[in-house]
Amino acid sequence: MAATLNQANTAWVLTSTALVLFMTIPGLSLFYGGLVRSKNVLSVLMQCFSITCLVSILWLAGAYSFIFADGGDWQGFIGGAEKMFVPDMGTASLTGDIPETVYFMFQMTFAIITPALIVGGFAERMKFSSMLWFSALWLILVYTPVCHWLWGGGWLAQLGAKDFAGGIVIHVNAGVAALVAALVMGPRRGFPTTAMPPHNMTMVVTGAGMLWFGWFGFNGGSALTSNGNAGMAIAVTHIAAAAGSLTWMSIEWLRFGKPSVLGIVTGMVAGLGTITPASGFVGPFGGLVIGIIAGTVCFYATQYVKRRLKIDDSLDVFPVHGVGGCIGSILTGVFAADSLGGLGLAGISMQEQVGVQALAVLATAAWSAVFSYLALKVIDMAIGLRVSEDIEVEGLDIGLHEETGYHNL
Template structure:
């Protein structure tokens, strides 16, 4: 579990940072990576001070954790389930941090950095912590029987829907729909994607909190779903666009990983293959049809991959779950228990509403105290230079703003 915890942090930085950083223009590489890196710093501190306690402290009316672990009070070397309490707490903190970082993909290149820091603090406190408690900390969804092995609702639906909400509230980039966003470095993107895939074994299998047969099942399901998702996307893209792409194949693999996350410990390997395979078309549809239809600017498709595949994965858990592989879980619809599907739909609906309403309120409150997005000039110059004065590449020169201004 020490190794799994370290690997989950590694998938955050450099994994997600490289994945997102490779997709943006060369003007916003540093700022995009900063979102991932700084969220790890900020959320870790919030987690120690109050986030962990609100998530996993003693249950209060099924709604929130108590203050038992405030400031890591009462967290020590003693066993917490199957592992030392310190390890469990930091492992869960790594989950919280990467969930916040995923949201940055929806608003890359335009959110003001001070607003991002405030958002990270407020979002993990008022959105992530309650949902984590409801599902994993003994809250009302846990008592209801909703299944989420490693974060379909808590991590991916929350982050994906929050990214979409933030993208709409903050507004599109000035160049959105006028200039196609082309990844500036596919090599960095692939290294990031491969790091995420590698880290997902710790993310999912580590959630078993032990080394046993269940852990091996989760490990196998994670690999199979990722491969099925990547292959599924490749076939779709090749059929529709007549060109298979590396970005597409890697994106499909990530979609497959998202889809299997909530189901990883509750389904068979063949079911994992189906879940991963279907994750590809649902995410592809979200990115290439829903996004174009409604013209929202989810910069790096955080909603299309994490939100939509997360919703599918949570629902699929209610379809494919079987006690034959995990006696602690419930059977799903395909194994004679329709009620489990209802519980999963309630979990999905709850995550969507909490993420939408909560993110909207948090951003509006932040907007009362500081600007949410950068100015037009700063955005067109790129945040690496305009805010951080730290270009990713020495070849990136200062940009003549006048030549890039777009008429109002």
């Protein structure tokens, strides 16, 4: 029986597409822009904006095809080339019961935000040209195969790995890449002895609010249908965000005597990132517990990475997104069980599902680490990764773009 268009599902995924793009521009842009020093605010906004444009063209040229087209004998590892520049995609083409154009655009917005997340790992010190080359290579070498493994019918999907909206594909993948970038680039000048607080917390909170809002499309839209599954995904997303925020705030309050605005919004992002892989598989109880665990573990991960290991992952991409993605992906195998209010494990045991989830996390982390490192090293040998000392001290806004975010400074 031929598939027929479902207008309600189409309208919901269209809306979700706009919400997910809104997460990058302006949500993530403002969130990251406020977290850096004032002399680098435009550089971060420029990076997020340019990544959006660059990934959009690469998606059309071939990334979409090598994720979602039939890979034939290579299907377990990578898709095929038949959808490069989408020659057969017209207004009547369907993916399931929604237009393929809508599915194409929805998946593109996920591909856009993933390399944009990595910006936080090397903020305030990478050349703009190097950032563009790295984002392009990373999309091709890392995002495309990993996304195919899980969402394009690849080997992890065949094993039964669950990743509803990108805990592995996006958060583990980008978090590990950001950690590798921070290690390869080295710390910002003055780290860790010089204080480098966010220059504009109002901008940070505004961006955080946009991320929370957009995440309803991120997770709820991944159902690809306007039914109770999408509604549950949104409900658990909201619960996890609230629980992560309050948990992070409470720990910080107890440890340091005062709750911070930065802490409560970072806890929100931790809760959102951690619930992402589980959002379509767990119930409200699972969302609550996952949010509490996210706020606790990600808080201590940020302290450990910067204070103990002294790694300058500038905007805490790995301890929040990477660690949160790992936790959420593995806990999906636990809280998806119907005995814990989830939607069930499709006939396998909890232990088996947790094992598959752990394998997916490890495989993705290893692939991302190796190929992120290789991409960075090749770019470093070709054109160099880091701006000069003079530009870093003066600020990337003036040094790279001949502009300033604030003319009165």
